[in-house]
Amino acid sequence: MSQNIKISSANNNSRPNSELKSLLTNFSEVINGKEALNDLDAFVSNAVQYVSMDPTVFDSLLPRSENDCVQKIMSLLNSRSNLQDGLLPGEIFQERYNDSTEGINDPRLRDLLANLLLSSLQDDPQYHINEMTLLPFHHRKLAIKSNSISSQNGNGINGLKSLARCSYDPTQRSIGLGHQPMPNYMLELSKQKNVDIVHDIVQNAIYSFMGAQGKYLKKDVITGRFKLDPQNMKSLTVEQAGMLFRLSELGYYHDQVTTFSNISTGYNAMGCMGQAFIAKLKLELNDFHGQVAELHDMLNKYRQSQSQDYANREQSWMNRQRKPMTLLKLLTWYIEPLHRMQWLTKVANACQLKKGGELASVIYGFLNNGDPTVDKLASDMLTVCCTPLVRMISKWMLEGNINDSYGEFFIESLPEVGADRLWHDKFRLRLNMLPKFISLELADKILKTGKSINFLREICKIDEAVKGREELKDIIDNRVSQIFSFVPDTSWHAAIETCYSQTSKHVLDIMVGPHKLLVHLQGMRRYLLLGQGDFVSIFIENIKDELGKLGTDLYSHDLSSMLDAALRSTNAQYDDPEILNHLDVVVKTPFAGDCGWDVISLQYTVRGPLATMLEPAMPTYKTLFKPLWRMKHMEFVLSTKIWKEQMGNAKALRALNGEIGKVTYRLHLFTAEIMHFVHQMQYYVLFEVIECSWVELQKRMQQATALDDILDAHSKFLHAISIGCFVKSSKNVEIHLEVVYDSIISLVNTQSQFYDDCFQELAARQQMAQTIADSERSGSFGLTTVQKMERDQERKIFEQKVLTFCRNLEDYANAYGKAVGGFLLALNSSSDPNLQLFGTRLDFNEYYKKRDTNLSKPLTFEHMRMSNVMGNSKGLTAGRYSMNPHPTTAQFGHMALD
Numbered sequence: 001m002s003q004n005i006k007i008s009s010a011n012n013n014s015r016p017n018s019e020l021k022s023l024l025t026n027f028s029e030v031i032n033g034k035e036a037l038n039d040l041d042a043f044v045s046n047a048v049q050y051v052s053m054d055p056t057v058f059d060s061l062l063p064r065s066e067n068d069c070v071q072k073i074m075s076l077l078n079s080r081s082n083l084q085d086g087l088l089p090g091e092i093f094q095e096r097y098n099d100s101t102e103g104i105n106d107p108r109l110r111d112l113l114a115n116l117l118l119s120s121l122q123d124d125p126q127y128h129i130n131e132m133t134l135l136p137f138h139h140r141k142l143a144i145k146s147n148s149i150s151s152q153n154g155n156g157i158n159g160l161k162s163l164a165r166c167s168y169d170p171t172q173r174s175i176g177l178g179h180q181p182m183p184n185y186m187l188e189l190s191k192q193k194n195v196d197i198v199h200d201i202v203q204n205a206i207y208s209f210m211g212a213q214g215k216y217l218k219k220d221v222i223t224g225r226f227k228l229d230p231q232n233m234k235s236l237t238v239e240q241a242g243m244l245f246r247l248s249e250l251g252y253y254h255d256q257v258t259t260f261s262n263i264s265t266g267y268n269a270m271g272c273m274g275q276a277f278i279a280k281l282k283l284e285l286n287d288f289h290g291q292v293a294e295l296h297d298m299l300n301k302y303r304q305s306q307s308q309d310y311a312n313r314e315q316s317w318m319n320r321q322r323k324p325m326t327l328l329k330l331l332t333w334y335i336e337p338l339h340r341m342q343w344l345t346k347v348a349n350a351c352q353l354k355k356g357g358e359l360a361s362v363i364y365g366f367l368n369n370g371d372p373t374v375d376k377l378a379s380d381m382l383t384v385c386c387t388p389l390v391r392m393i394s395k396w397m398l399e400g401n402i403n404d405s406y407g408e409f410f411i412e413s414l415p416e417v418g419a420d421r422l423w424h425d426k427f428r429l430r431l432n433m434l435p436k437f438i439s440l441e442l443a444d445k446i447l448k449t450g451k452s453i454n455f456l457r458e459i460c461k462i463d464e465a466v467k468g469r470e471e472l473k474d475i476i477d478n479r480v481s482q483i484f485s486f487v488p489d490t491s492w493h494a495a496i497e498t499c500y501s502q503t504s505k506h507v508l509d510i511m512v513g514p515h516k517l518l519v520h521l522q523g524m525r526r527y528l529l530l531g532q533g534d535f536v537s538i539f540i541e542n543i544k545d546e547l548g549k550l551g552t553d554l555y556s557h558d559l560s561s562m563l564d565a566a567l568r569s570t571n572a573q574y575d576d577p578e579i580l581n582h583l584d585v586v587v588k589t590p591f592a593g594d595c596g597w598d599v600i601s602l603q604y605t606v607r608g609p610l611a612t613m614l615e616p617a618m619p620t621y622k623t624l625f626k627p628l629w630r631m632k633h634m635e636f637v638l639s640t641k642i643w644k645e646q647m648g649n650a651k652a653l654r655a656l657n658g659e660i661g662k663v664t665y666r667l668h669l670f671t672a673e674i675m676h677f678v679h680q681m682q683y684y685v686l687f688e689v690i691e692c693s694w695v696e697l698q699k700r701m702q703q704a705t706a707l708d709d710i711l712d713a714h715s716k717f718l719h720a721i722s723i724g725c726f727v728k729s730s731k732n733v734e735i736h737l738e739v740v741y742d743s744i745i746s747l748v749n750t751q752s753q754f755y756d757d758c759f760q761e762l763a764a765r766q767q768m769a770q771t772i773a774d775s776e777r778s779g780s781f782g783l784t785t786v787q788k789m790e791r792d793q794e795r796k797i798f799e800q801k802v803l804t805f806c807r808n809l810e811d812y813a814n815a816y817g818k819a820v821g822g823f824l825l826a827l828n829s830s831s832d833p834n835l836q837l838f839g840t841r842l843d844f845n846e847y848y849k850k851r852d853t854n855l856s857k858p859l860t861f862e863h864m865r866m867s868n869v870m871g872n873s874k875g876l877t878a879g880r881y882s883m884n885p886h887p888t889t890a891q892f893g894h895m896a897l898d
Contacts (some may be wrong), residue, residue, distance in 0.1 A: 002033075005351075013832065029796055031201070034896065040343070059296060059793060062114060063265065064111075064114070064115055064118065065111060065112040065781050066110050066111045066113075066757060069111075069114030069115055069117065069118040070094065070097060070114055070704075071118060072118055073087075073090070073093060073114075073118055074090030074091070074093060074094060075771060076090075077089040077090040078090040091142060091324070091326075095323070097545070098323065101113065103742060108544060108601075111534065127206075134512070147154040148493045159288070162632045166827070181818065185527055186389065195331065197235070198324070199299070199303060200215060200216075201216060201236070201240060201327065202299060202325050202326065202327060202330065203219055203296075203299060204216045204244070205217075205243075205244055205247045205248075205327060205330055206295050206296050206299065206330070206601060208226055208244075208248045208250070208251040209250050209251050209288075209292045209295075209334070209337075210251065210254060210292055211251045211253060211254050211255040211258065211287065212251075213226075215229065215232050216228060216229055216232050216236060216244055217229065217244060217248050217251075218848075224252060224255055224256075225248070225249075225252045226245070226247060226248030226249075226251055226252060227245075228241055228244065235372040240327060243327040243328070243330075243331055244327070244329065245371075247330055247334055249330065250337060250338045250341060253338065253341035253342055253344070253345050254285070254288065254341055256341075256345040256349075257281055257284070257285060257341060257344045257346070257348060257652060258285060260278075260281060260345075260348035260349070260351075260352065261278050261281035261282050261285060261348070263278065267352045267353075268348075268352060269351045269352065269354050269355060270353065270354070270355040270359075270406065271351070271355035271356055271359070271388075271406035271407075271408040272405070272406060272408065273355060273356055273359050273385045273386070273388050273408055274351075274355050274359060274387060275352070276349060276384050276385050276387055276388055277348075277363075277381065277385050279384070280381050280384040280385070281348060281381070284340070284344055287748075288337060288340075288341070289609060291337065295330070295333070297326055297504070300322075302325055309451045312635045317348075324377065325389060327755065339373065340373070340377065343366075343373075343374050343377055343378075344377070346366075346463075347362075347363060347366055347377075347378065350362050350365075350366075351363065354731065355406060355407075355408045355433075356406070356407070356408025356409065356410070356433040357387070357410045357430075357432075357433040357435040357438070358409070358432060358433060359385060359388070359408075360382065360385055360386055360435040360436075360484075361380055361435050361436040361437075362377075363378055363382045363385060364382060364435065364436050364437050364484055365436075365628050366378035367382070368438060380482065381758065382481075382484055383480050386435075386480050386481075386483050386484065387480050388618055389408075389409070389435070389483075390476060390477060390480050390483060391403075391477060392404060392409045393446060393476065393496075394473055394476040396409075396411060396446065396449075396450040396452075397449045397450055397466075397476075397496070397499050397500075397503075398453075398466055398469055398473055398476075398499065399512055400450045400451075400452065400453030400454045400457060402450075407430075407433075408433055409430070409433065409445075410429060410430050410431075410434040410438070410443060411428075411429060411430065411436070411446065411447055411450065412428060412429075412430045412612070413427055414426060414427075414428070417460060419459060419612065420611055420615055421612070421615060421616075422451075422455060422458065422459060422612055422636060423451065423455055423612050423613055424615070424616045425616075426451070426454070427447060427450065427451050427454070428447075428630060428657055429443055429444070429447055435484070437483065437484040438483070439488070442493070442496065443466075443486065444498065445497070445500040446496065446500070448500065448503075448504065448706070448708055449496075449499055449500045449503045449504070452503040452504060452506070452507045452707075453466075453503060454505060454610065455609070456506070456507060456510070456632050459608070459609050459612050459725065460510060460609055462510070464506070466499055466500055466502055466503060466850055468498075472495045472499055475491055475492060475495040476492060476495050476496070477493045478870030479491060501705070502705075504705070504706030504707060504708065505705065505706065505707075507707045508704065508705070508706055508707045508710070510609075511574050511609065511610075511707055511710075512710075513612065515608070515609050516576070516578060517610065517613065517710065518710075519576055519577065519578065519579060520524065520578075520582070520604075520606065520610060520614070521697075521714060523575065523576075523579035523582065523583070523604065523692070524604050524621055524659060525694055526554060526572075526575075526579075527602055527604065528574075528602055528604050528621045528622075528624070528631070529584050529621070529625070529628060529684070529690055529721070530625075530632065531694075532571070532572055533686075533690070533733050534570045534571060534572075535567065535570045535571070535572045536632060537565060538569055538570050539566035540636055542562040542565055542566050543562050543596070543600070544636075544640075545597065546558070546559065546562075546596050546600070547596035547597050547600065548595065548596060549595065549596050549748065550590070550594070550595060550596075551587070551588075551590025551591075551594035551595060551596065551598060551599040552590055554587050554590075554596055554599060554600065555587065556585065556586055556587050559585045559587065559600065560584065560585055562585075563583070563584070563585045563720070567580060567583075573745050582604050582605050582606060583602065583603075583604055583605075584602075584603045584604075585600065585601070585602055585603065586600075586601055586602075586603045587599050587600060587601075587791045588600075588601060597633045598869070601622070601625060601626075601629070603622075604618075606618070613707075613711065617714065617715070617718060620718045620722065621718075623722070623727055624718070624721055624722065624725055624727060624794075627685075627725045627726065627727060628686075628725065629687065630741060631681060631682050631685065632682075633651070633680065634678045634741055634744050635678055635679070635682060637744060637745070637748055637800065638671070638675050638678060638744065639675075641746075641748050641752075642671055642747060642748055642751060643671060643675070645751065645752070645755060646664070646668060646671065646751075648756070649755050649759075650664070652759075652762075653718070653755070653758050653759070653762060655762060655765070656758055656761065656762055659799065659802060661673055661799070662756060663802060663806055663809070666806075666809065667751065667809060669749070670809065670812070670813055670816075672765065673816075674743070674744055674747070674816065676842075677740065677820060677842060678744075680838075680842055682839050684724070684841075685724055685725055688724070688834065688838075689720070689721055689725065690721055690724070693721055693724070694717065696717070697713050697714065697716075697717040700713035701713060706890060707746065722830070724834075729826075730826065732822065732826055733823060733826050735819075736819040736820070736822045736823040736826070737819075737823065739815055739818075740816060740819050740820060740823070741820035743812045743816040743819070746812055747809075747812055748806050750805065750809070750812070754801075754802075754805045756807075757798060757801045757802075761794070761798040761800075764794055768783075768787075768791055771783065771787070817851065820842075820848055821848050821851070821852040821854070821855065824839045824842060824843055824848055824849075825852075825854060825855055827839030827842075828855070843855075
């Protein structure tokens with residue numbers, strides 16, 4: 001131990017001792033497979049004994065160099081191993097030796113450590129090998145002689161040192177014994193063969209990373225995965241085969257990514273965004289190929305360094321030795337590339353045959369999965385794929401053009417749609433191409449922005465660029481990654497909002513200002529929706545003669561002059577001339593039996609930009625004009641025909657009051673009932689529906705910031721009126737109203753015939769009285785029997801006509817009552833409270849409720865199902881009331897009094 005201290009003091013450094021201790025520990029693990037303190041102590045004792053036998057060993061030349069000792073130790077360890085190649089014990093020793101001696105810089109101390117290790121290994125009986133077997137044959141005699149000499153001295157270790165010092169020295173100029181050991185050529189060939197096998201295995205593994213087959217790995221034809229070659233796998237150990245098979249997995253995923261990045265395979269993404277995705281895959285493959293090329297270069301450099309180290313073996317061992325490339329190192333390296341290739345394969349497989357927004361949505365689904373590496377990979381790929389999409393958005397919002405050769409943009413243009421439908425139908429969203437990270441609200445703003453630019457350019461003939469176009473274009477084009485931000489508060493979203501606001505406000509100012517959009521909406525409400533009451537009344541009064549004619553006898557030019565006269569004679573003359581010039585009256589194509597009321601209609605003509613904006617709403621105005629005109633028709637019939645005729649004939653037919661008094665009384669009650677219904681209907685529709693909805697529309701128009709806000713409010717206005725006018729209600733409601741209106745028309749014709757019969761009877765009676773008076777003056781005094789019989793026959797016929805009129809009136813009343821009852825039940829069943837209140841107002845005295853038990857029942861599903869209105873198989877004319885279908889005149893009068 002004193003000599004060991006001497007060594008430490010000679011170097012004036014305590015680090016070699018600690019390094020020696022660590023080295024010996026690692027070496028003991030190689031030999032015994034575990035940490036054995038007893039063996040370690042024995043090993044240290046042998047080393048100390050070796051130094052104490054020769055006190056000048058550190059100062060004198062050592063028996064072997066460090067490189068020779070290490071190579072000899074590796075040969076001794078490998079000679080007792082059952083493994084033929086791979087990670088042999090000698091290789092493990094070499095790695096640990098290099099790691100342990102990394103901090104020792106003194107070459108003399110390194111040589112001493114190597115000789116100590118070799119001496120200890122040779123003394124171990126498990127690894128004891130006669131050194132004579134490692135020497136060439138022509139040197140064995142010299143070695144035996146030297147051993148015999150040294151055995152006389154009784155020192156085996158010194159004898160070994162003498163043998164080493166007496167070996168042939170090729171550096172000497174003359175023949176003699178030198179201080180270098182003799183080379184072992186068989187050992188060198190064995191080591192060289194072992195190194196070649198390991199090199200082939202590692203090289204085969206590196207080739208498999210790029211999908212190339214080799215000596216030990218072959219590809220399966222069906223699955224494409226690597227498998228071990230049956231012929232050459234016998235030369236591999238179990239550990240080597242397992243590691244090779246595991247490393248080949250990276251090559252399989254490399255082939256998968258290569259397949260998805262090749263457009264000729266047909267498994268790749270499509271379109272411009274698909275091409276960007278493929279380009280990103282190729283960049284990933286190029287980076288991976290560079291990493292594999294670095295591995296291959298390291299393997300080749302190690303192979304070259306082995307040849308150079310053998311040629312320059314006299315140099316320092318540390319300056320010549322390189323760490324070898326092993327399968328274990330490749331396993332450590334391939335973890336990160338394998339993880340990346342696996343996720344690239346998953347993403348590429350999910351994206352095959354996808355394009356546009358659908359492709360972006362698939363990649364977007366891989367974000368935020370909990371793995372930062374995968375999240376970064378998906379974000380990079382999505383950024384690349386969205387670059388063409390962002391450019392399409394930029395070109396659409398700033399120029400109004402669609403540059404979409406592959407149909408992958410989420411906005412499409414319909415070439416078959418004309419300019420008159422540009423705003424509503426020319427452009428539309430392609431929802432299957434809308435990415436998940438773009439909301440419908442944002443997509444709608446993008447659509448309206450480009451649509452506004454096209455509208456200004458093509459319809460209004462205004463070609464103005466968006467304010468700050470270059471700045472907005474720079475933000476939109478260069479901040480692609482912000483498009484799929486989870487919170488839409490980025491500068492990209494702000495640029496989209498700015499572009500939308502500027503363009504929409506510009507279009508709104510043009511339509512409200514020069515083109516007077518709000519003024520025209522006011523005009524359509526006044527005339528098409530009959531809001532200008534005095535005009536409608538005067539117009540109907542002017543054309544009442546034409547309204548009674550057949551539809552085939554009417555002409556538009558005759559009605560136009562009457563329309564102009566009505567405009568000049570009412571407050572409509574003070575309206576904007578721009579509105580009056582668009583108003584006209586048209587005659588629709590009549591059907592058989594149509595009268596003027598059925599074919600005459602008002603029309604509001606819009607042109608230019610107004611036509612583009614309001615064209616979709618014009619059919620709705622025409623649809624709404626029909627029920628409103630129908631109600632005006634009923635009001636006109638009731639007021640100018642039925643009621644006026646009743647009031648005018650009441651005094652004239654007073655002489656017949658005894659025969660027709662009860663009938664006319666019932667007729668007046670029925671007429672009042674109908675007039676109440678029609679007036680309430682008209683008031684509800686014109687005031688509570690149209691006028692209130694118009695007030696709400698005006699509020700929304702004042703708050704509008706874009707043209708679409710006005711159009712949306714106008715659309716809701718028309719929808720509310722359609723419901724209030726029972727245009728978009730259930731079919732039962734329309735049928736009930738038609739029955740009510742048909743009852744009114746039938747009543748007009750029947751009443752006219754009834755009064756004609758009454759006047760004929762009155763004239764016959766007056767004629768009879770005149771005949772009697774003439775006979776008295778002439779002295780005849782009376783009528784003949786024939787005249788009396790004729791008069792009695794005429795009276796009976798008249799009574800029969802009155803009875804027929806009673807029956808017809810009762811039928812009309814029954815049909816009308818059933819229709820109104822069904823209409824009220826439909827109103828009460830509605831979820832709209834306004835309709836329910838309207839039904840209450842129609843039956844304010846519960847007249848119909850008392851006559852129809854269904855109206856007094858709770859509106860459960862069972863009661864609605866049992867109702868004649870809500871789907872019963874009975875017709876509308878089925879008996880609901882307990883009234884005599886054939887009443888007499890007396891009975892009719894009694895019911896009228898009730």
